[in-house]
Amino acid sequence: MDEKAGWNGVPEGEDPSSWEERGRIEGYAPGPTEGFEAEAWEAEEKPGGQAVAALVLGIVGLASSICCCGGGGLGILLSVLAWVLGHQELRAIERGRSPWSGYGRARAGMILGIVGTALNGLLMVGGFLYWVFMGAMMFASAGAPGPPS
DSSP, rough: OOOOOOEEEBBOOGGGGGGHHHHHHHOOOOEEEEETTTGSSSSSOOOOHHHHHHHHHHHHHHHHHHTTTTTTGGHHHHHHHHOOOOOOOOOOOOTTTGGGGHHHHHHHHHEEEEEEEHHHHHHHHHHHHHHHHHHHHHHHHHHSOOOOO
C-alpha cells in the first residue's frame, strides 16, 4: 500500500473520480468487468411457470394414485393436468417462447403425468372389476341354499 495513502487506500489529496479517466490504478486488481465478457455476469434463466407446475402436479398426482389407490379421482385429474401442462411447455420451449432451462422439469412432469394417468386408469378399471365381481358373487350366493343345519 502506498505510504501516502489514507485509511481507505486513496492517496491524500487525490479525487477517486479521476481514476476512471486514468484507467486502472497500479497495484489494484482489475474491476469486475475488465477482461470478462458481459454474458459471464448474466444470471441463469429461470424455468417457465408451466414447467414447474407440470412437475409438481405430476409428483402429487402419482403420489395420490399410489397412496390413495386412485385418490378418489383427484390423482387422475392432477396427472392429466401434469401431462397437458408438460406437453404445452415443451412445445413452447421448442418454439422459443419459454426458456430452455425448464425443459427437464417439463419433460419430467409430462412423463410423471403419463405414468400417473396410466396407473390411475389401471386402478380404476381394477376397482370397477372388483366391484362387478363382488356384486356377481353376492347375487349368485343370494339364491343358493345356506349351509346344512
